[in-house]
Amino acid sequence: MGRVVSAFVKHEKNWTLIGKRNPQWSQGFQPIHDKIIIHPGDILAATCRFDSTNKNDPTELESRETDEMCNFFMMYYTDGESSLENPPICEEAANNIIMDEYPNEGISLLPSRSDLEWEHTSHSSNNPFGVEQRMKQEWIDDEYLVIFHRGSRDFDETSIDPIPEFTILVTYQEENQLHLKARYGNSLFYMPHGFAIDQDNFYYTTDVTSLQVTKWEISNEKAGPAWHIQDFVLGKNM
Structure with missing residues (x-):
C-alpha cells in the first residue's frame, strides 16, 4: 500500500528535504547533493503515504508477506563530542508540529518508473x-x-x-x-x-x-x- 516515503529536517522555520522515494521501487542508496547539518533542537521527521483503495481487510504493521512495512533509513555522523546513542523522541508538541506542517512535497506522488517497479x-x-x-x-x-x-x-x-x-x-x-x-x-x-x-x-x-x-x-x-x-x-x- 505504500506509495511515497520521505524524510525532512526542520531547522527553525524551514523544512529541508532529506530524501523521497516510492516504496514499490527497488530499494537503494539515494545521495544527498547538498550537505545537511542537523542542529540541537531540530526536528527529524519521516512519513509514508499509503493507498488502501482496494483493501477490505485490516493490514498489520509487520514484516510478513501479508503485512505492510514502510521504512526510511538515514546514515549520519556526529562530531567527537556529540552523542546520539539515545536520541530524544518527539513529544506531543513536536508531533503536533509535524502533523500540521509536514510539507506537501513529502506526500506527493512521484512519476511512474516501470524500470524500477517491476523489481518490487x-x-x-x-x-x-x-x-x-x-x-x-x-x-x-x-x-x-x-x-x-x-x-x-x-x-x-x-x-x-x-x-x-x-x-x-x-x-x-x-x-x-x-x-x-x-x-x-x-x-x-x-x-x-x-x-x-x-x-x-x-x-x-x-x-x-x-x-x-x-x-x-x-x-x-x-x-x-x-x-x-x-x-x-x-x-x-x-
Whole structure:
C-alpha cells in the first residue's frame, strides 16, 4: 500500500528535504547533493503515504508477506563530542508540529518508473524470493559494470550462513562478450541488498541479515572495508 516515503529536517522555520522515494521501487542508496547539518533542537521527521483503495481487510504493521512495512533509513555522523546513542523522541508538541506542517512535497506522488517497479517483491520467509531483486548493478566511468548479487541463494528461514560465492563482480565488455575483471565478497554477505559507487569509486553495500552498512575501498585488486557498523547490532551504530 505504500506509495511515497520521505524524510525532512526542520531547522527553525524551514523544512529541508532529506530524501523521497516510492516504496514499490527497488530499494537503494539515494545521495544527498547538498550537505545537511542537523542542529540541537531540530526536528527529524519521516512519513509514508499509503493507498488502501482496494483493501477490505485490516493490514498489520509487520514484516510478513501479508503485512505492510514502510521504512526510511538515514546514515549520519556526529562530531567527537556529540552523542546520539539515545536520541530524544518527539513529544506531543513536536508531533503536533509535524502533523500540521509536514510539507506537501513529502506526500506527493512521484512519476511512474516501470524500470524500477517491476523489481518490487515481498520479503517473506513463506515464499522464497530472489529473482526480481537477485542483483544490483552500478557503472564505473561507463566502462566497468559492477554487479552485487546473491549467487544461488534463495532466502527462507533456513538461510543462516554467509553466501559462499563471490557476490561483487567487476565486469567489462569486449567484442560483444562480458568478461570478469575482479571479484570480491565471498563468505561475507548473508542477504545482499543495496549497492552504490561514489565519485571516488568507493563501494557501499547493505546486508539486511547482518544489519550492516559497509564502505569498501578497492586497492591492488583487493576490497577492504573503509568502515562498517557492527554486525547483527541494530540502533546506535547508525
